[in-house]
Each structure stands twice: as structure tokens, then as C-alpha cells.
Amino acid sequence: MIKESLFAEEEREAKLDKLGDILQVLEKHVDFGALAKAIDEAAPRPSQEKGGRPPFPTEIMVRALVLQQLYSLSDEQMEFQLLDRLSFQRFVGLRYSSQIPDRTTFWTFKERLVKANARETLFDAVNRELDKHGYIARCGQIVDATIVPAPRQHLKKGEKDLVKQAAMPIDWKPAQRRQKDIDATWTKKHGKSYFGYKLSTSADKRYKLIRKLKVSTASEHDTHHLEAVLDTGNTCRDLYADKGYVDGERETQLKEAGWRVHIQRKAGKGKPLSDCQKQRNTRIAKSRARVEHVHASLEQMGGKGLRCIGLDRAVLQLNLKAAAYNLRRLCSLKTGGVVSAFAS
Structure with missing residues (x-):
């Protein structure tokens, strides 16, 4: 009973x-x-001057x-x-x-x-809360980028040409315009095509908290975002990144600015990596892997898919997602790793 x-x-x-x-x-x-x-x-x-609820x-x-x-x-x-x-x-x-x-x-x-x-206000405010609790950026930073898919657009050839010019076909009705994402772009990764946006992040090595982020269209190259996500507030000058950030001129500039650069080497055509370079890549990978945990958590929270249209709204949603991730990570740090209760 x-x-x-x-x-x-x-x-x-x-x-x-x-x-x-x-x-x-x-x-x-x-x-x-x-x-x-x-x-x-x-x-x-x-304002409530006009009345209403x-x-x-x-x-x-x-x-x-x-x-x-x-x-x-x-x-x-x-x-x-x-x-x-x-x-x-x-x-x-x-x-x-x-x-x-x-x-x-x-x-x-x-x-x-x-x-x-x-769009970035809540993310910045959350990071100020982290600082209050003493979780300042430590032990260097790890920079990485991930593709965030958006709903694929079905456009005719003439419409594609107009969209590439940041314009809309004149025969699109208002309701149709609201459903078309003309900001998202195509890119290829490992031979597979993706449509959407790109999220670049900088996470500190000690706590795996997101300190800086940059959202762009998917076709922009990862290296274009490095300066935008570089966290000058980290207590350590170590910078870790994968092969996508190889740029000899930039590395020289970073070293001259006092950064200790740990970017994995990439083999060229007909120029395989030496044993020493392979060992260096493996050593960097052990530290760089920590940022993959961050992106995996974002994916668990639905961060690898968008429910909005346009770059401005994508920037807002991904900043909100990063803020929520940092709050979830704060709970994990405070409770010794208990985060399973966030499962829906």
C-alpha cells in the first residue's frame, strides 16, 4: 500500500x-x-514605461x-x-x-x-568567481580548437554564390531567412566535411578550467586564434598546442615575448620526423591531452551542437556552455570529483 x-x-x-x-x-x-x-x-x-508584465x-x-x-x-x-x-x-x-x-x-x-x-559577460563573470575561490590559472596553458556542427543548409547553386557574398536571395520569405544560417561555413578535417563553427579554447594545465575562448566560422584556421585565446594571466609561461599551430615565425615571436613554446612538430612531404621529434611530440601529448578532457566534457553537455542560427548567437551559446562547464568543474574541484549527479 x-x-x-x-x-x-x-x-x-x-x-x-x-x-x-x-x-x-x-x-x-x-x-x-x-x-x-x-x-x-x-x-x-x-524599461517598463510602456507597461506589460x-x-x-x-x-x-x-x-x-x-x-x-x-x-x-x-x-x-x-x-x-x-x-x-x-x-x-x-x-x-x-x-x-x-x-x-x-x-x-x-x-x-x-x-x-x-x-x-x-555575449561573453556571463563567462567572464564566472571566471571572476573562480578567482575568488583561489582557482587562478596555473602550470601553463593548453590551446586547442574543435569544430561545432550547425544544421546543414540546403541551398541552390545561385543561392550559395549570394551567401558567399554575405547576401540573401531576394525571393526568400522572412520566415525562410530566419531559418537560414549564412554565417556558418564548410571545412574539412581528416578528409571529412563539416558545416558550422569553430571553438578555440585555452585551458590551464592545473585545473582544466577554460580561461579564454574564441568562436569563428569553421573555415578559419586554428592558428588565426592563438593570440586571441592566449591567457597572459597564467602564473606559468608554458604554452602547449598540437601540430595545427605550427608556425616558425610565430613561435619565434612567442619565445621573444617570454613564452616557453611546446608545439608538436609536423612531418613534411618527404621529410619524416626524426626520433627526437617523435619523442618530443609524445612528451607534449601527455600534457596536451588534458584539453581533450575539456572538449569531451563540453560534448557531454551538448556543446558540439547548436540550437541557434548566426555567428552572434553561436558566440553567446558557446560562451554560456563554457561558463557552465567551468561551474561544473568548480563543483568537481570542491567535492573531489563528484560530478555524476549532473547527468540528466
């Missing part, structure tokens, strides 16, 4: 705490008020965005989970509220960040 109780909700919450709600670890260690303040400064809340507090929306990225949820799925899931309601602060942000509210909030050019 099923036992009923007037205090069922409180009993479930107590059991949730006993099992270990990882979201409460975030609650304990992260100042979401500070994150919300950074958002409001960069993208002020809309007031927007949800920014802190609630920031918490919801973090959940959305941790669990790789669409706006529609996020709305459903907030209506259905106890741990989400409690974390966001809507446990006893009859109002829940809907899918349109999430879209509008993210558009507010895009239009205010505040």
Missing part, C-alpha cells in the same frame, strides 16, 4: 539533500547575485541558463523541466511560484544579451 503524507514535498526534499544534490553545491559556492549584476550592467533590464529577475534567468547548458536543454525542454522537476525549481528559486519562465522568455533574455553585445 502506498503511504500518503501531508509533508511529502518536504520529505522528498530532505531525501534529495541526503542523496547529494549537486545543484546545492553550486548554490553554496557560487554568488549568482554577482553574475546577475554583471549581466544587468552589460545588458540593462528593459515585468520580466523575471535576472538572477532567476541566469540560474535557468546555467541549468539549460548543464543539461543541454532546448528552450521548450527547459520550460517543461522547470514545471516538472523539483531540484530545478528549488535551484532557480521558483519552488513555490505559480509563474515559470516559458520558452519565449528564455529566447527574449538571450536576445537581450546578443543585442547588447554582452
Whole structure:
């Protein structure tokens, strides 16, 4: 017989705490008020002079965005989970509220960040939180890039030519234009074609936290992003990268600037690597592999796929994803590696 109780909700919450709600670890260690303040400064809340329903507090929306990225949820799925899931309601602060942000509210909030050019704001604010906890960048940095696929576009030959010129066919209807991603580009990797964007990151060797990132179209070469993601705040001057970043002139400039460059060597046509170079590559690979853990975690969180169209929105989503990864990593560092509770 099923036992009923007037205090069922409180009993479930107590059991949730006993099992270990990882979201409460975030609650304990992260100042979401500070994150919300950074958002409001960069993208002020809309004026209510014209009336209408007031927007949800920014802190609630920031918490919801973090959940959305941790669990790789669409706006529609996020709305459903907030209506259905106890741990989400409690974390966001809507446990006893009859109002829940809907899918349109999430879209509008993210558009507010895009239009205010505040796409990197949350990521930067999260990294300031990491510094407060003493997790500053240490032991050098590892730079790498990964392709982020976008939904493939089906265009006619004439349309492709126009898109390459950053234009749109005149016969496209407004609804059709909204569904066409004219920013994403094609590239090849290991003989396979990909359509989308490229995410370049710099992660510190000690904590495997993302310190800098750069988002571009997929066709841009990895080496073009090295300076953009170079973290000058790291306490160590060691720089690790794979063969894609080989550039003799740049390496000379980096060494003159005081960097200790550890970039794997690439064999040329008819010029195989020497045994010494192979040993050096293997030695670098042991350190460089740590950044692969970062990209694998991003993929687990849905970071290798986009639910948006256009470069500006891709920059926002990938900055949000990197911020959520760093918060997840903070929990792991605080709890000695317990992150399994983030699984959906």
C-alpha cells in the first residue's frame, strides 16, 4: 500500500539533500547575485514605461541558463523541466511560484544579451568567481580548437554564390531567412566535411578550467586564434598546442615575448620526423591531452551542437556552455570529483 503524507514535498526534499544534490553545491559556492549584476550592467533590464508584465529577475534567468547548458536543454525542454522537476525549481528559486519562465522568455533574455553585445559577460563573470575561490590559472596553458556542427543548409547553386557574398536571395520569405544560417561555413578535417563553427579554447594545465575562448566560422584556421585565446594571466609561461599551430615565425615571436613554446612538430612531404621529434611530440601529448578532457566534457553537455542560427548567437551559446562547464568543474574541484549527479 502506498503511504500518503501531508509533508511529502518536504520529505522528498530532505531525501534529495541526503542523496547529494549537486545543484546545492553550486548554490553554496557560487554568488549568482554577482553574475546577475554583471549581466544587468552589460545588458540593462528593459524599461517598463510602456507597461506589460515585468520580466523575471535576472538572477532567476541566469540560474535557468546555467541549468539549460548543464543539461543541454532546448528552450521548450527547459520550460517543461522547470514545471516538472523539483531540484530545478528549488535551484532557480521558483519552488513555490505559480509563474515559470516559458520558452519565449528564455529566447527574449538571450536576445537581450546578443543585442547588447554582452555575449561573453556571463563567462567572464564566472571566471571572476573562480578567482575568488583561489582557482587562478596555473602550470601553463593548453590551446586547442574543435569544430561545432550547425544544421546543414540546403541551398541552390545561385543561392550559395549570394551567401558567399554575405547576401540573401531576394525571393526568400522572412520566415525562410530566419531559418537560414549564412554565417556558418564548410571545412574539412581528416578528409571529412563539416558545416558550422569553430571553438578555440585555452585551458590551464592545473585545473582544466577554460580561461579564454574564441568562436569563428569553421573555415578559419586554428592558428588565426592563438593570440586571441592566449591567457597572459597564467602564473606559468608554458604554452602547449598540437601540430595545427605550427608556425616558425610565430613561435619565434612567442619565445621573444617570454613564452616557453611546446608545439608538436609536423612531418613534411618527404621529410619524416626524426626520433627526437617523435619523442618530443609524445612528451607534449601527455600534457596536451588534458584539453581533450575539456572538449569531451563540453560534448557531454551538448556543446558540439547548436540550437541557434548566426555567428552572434553561436558566440553567446558557446560562451554560456563554457561558463557552465567551468561551474561544473568548480563543483568537481570542491567535492573531489563528484560530478555524476549532473547527468540528466
